[in-house]
Amino acid sequence: MGCCYSCKEDNNSQSGDVNERTHLLVDPVSNINVIQRVHSDDFIAQYPNSLPKKSDEQSALNRILQETATNVIDVAALDSHNLEQHEYLERMRQYTQRLGAMGANVNTRWTGNSSAGGAGGSGTLLAPSAMGGPSTSPSGRMHLCLLTDIPAPEKVLAEDHPNPEDLILISNALEKASKALSDLKVEHREDLVVPFRIP
Amino acid sequence: MEENLDKCLEEIHQLPNVIGVMYADRQGLCLGAKGHASNESAGIITAIADQAAKIEPNSKPPVVLLESETKQCFIQKADTVTAAIYKTNVTS
Numbered sequence: 392m393g394c395c396y397s398c399k400e401d402n403n404s405q406s407g408d409v410n411e412r413t414h415l416l417v418d419p420v421s422n423i424n425v426i427q428r429v430h431s432d433d434f435i436a437q438y439p440n441s442l443p444k445k446s447d448e449q450s451a452l453n454r455i456l457q458e459t460a461t462n463v464i465d466v467a468a469l470d471s472h473n474l475e476q477h478e479y480l481e482r483m484r485q486y487t488q489r490l491g492a493m494g495a496n497v498n499t500r501w502t503g504n505s506s507a508g509g510a511g512g513s514g515t516l517l518a519p520s521a522m523g524g525p526s527t528s529p530s531g532r533m534h535l536c537l538l539t540d541i542p543a544p545e546k547v548l549a550e551d552h553p554n555p556e557d558l559i560l561i562s563n564a565l566e567k568a569s570k571a572l573s574d575l576k577v578e579h580r581e582d583l584v585v586p587f588r589i590p
Numbered sequence: 591m592e593e594n595l596d597k598c599l600e601e602i603h604q605l606p607n608v609i610g611v612m613y614a615d616r617q618g619l620c621l622g623a624k625g626h627a628s629n630e631s632a633g634i635i636t637a638i639a640d641q642a643a644k645i646e647p648n649s650k651p652p653v654v655l656l657e658s659e660t661k662q663c664f665i666q667k668a669d670t671v672t673a674a675i676y677k678t679n680v681t682s
Contacts, residue, residue, distance in 0.1 A: 553662070
């Protein structure tokens with residue numbers, strides 16, 4: 392038959408091996424007077440990394456300061472960026488070279504049919520010599536190009552436009568048109584709603 | 591009843607250097623077009639005039655001038671109507 396209880400003492404559990412017979416709870420009666428005294432130096436030696444040393448703190452602060460200094464852009468201290476003449480010419484040459492490499496893509500319409508359309512739409516609304524004319528987008532469609540660069544926009548814009556007489560002309564045209572519009576009205580001929588007469 | 595409007599169109603068209611006139615209503619529908627002006631451009635002309643008027647909402651509507659090598663186009667809007675006048679470019 393089986394056995395429910397055995398009174399054989401278990402001395403093996405105290406030898407250090409953990410098995411199913413080791414006591415999980417320490418015997419409270421016998422341990423109540425045992426207070427563990429740990430020397431503070433031993434304690435510090437046990438956990439060397441948790442207390443920050445004085446020198447480490449300083450270096451950490453310096454590191455943070457260094458990072459901030461590299462990342463922060465001091466706008467007030469920025470020097471005014473004056474381009475030298477040769478730098479200016481060099482850059483102009485580079486930019487025109489790149490624009491030239493884009494070629495016909497610069498003149499495509501803004502409808503977004505071409506991937507390079509973002510660079511287009513250059514120049515002003517004045518479109519002289521090269522006015523109109525088809526150009527091809529990367530997708531192969533023909534677009535009518537209305538806007539092109541002109542060589543000296545400041546000359547054209549500085550001219551005395553528009554003529555004051557033309558301004559008067561269009562204002563008069565508008566006035567007359569507004570007056571003439573008042574003649575346009577709905578003529579009532581027949582009733583929209585008619586009664587049904589059912590005999 | 592559109593006689594008066596037609597008469598206006600005709601009068602403007604007869605002026606020297608004017609090659610086209612067009613009127614459009616508030617919604618951009620063409621009321622009348624003469625000469626070089628096309629009734630299909632009524633919508634976009636109204637839109638241009640509307641947007642230009644928004645630049646300075648407190649002033650009266652501005653005159654928009656589109657200019658090419660050979661032609662000019664004046665656009666202005668009033669309360670009920672937008673007008674566009676095409677002229678040849680005399681300065682070039």
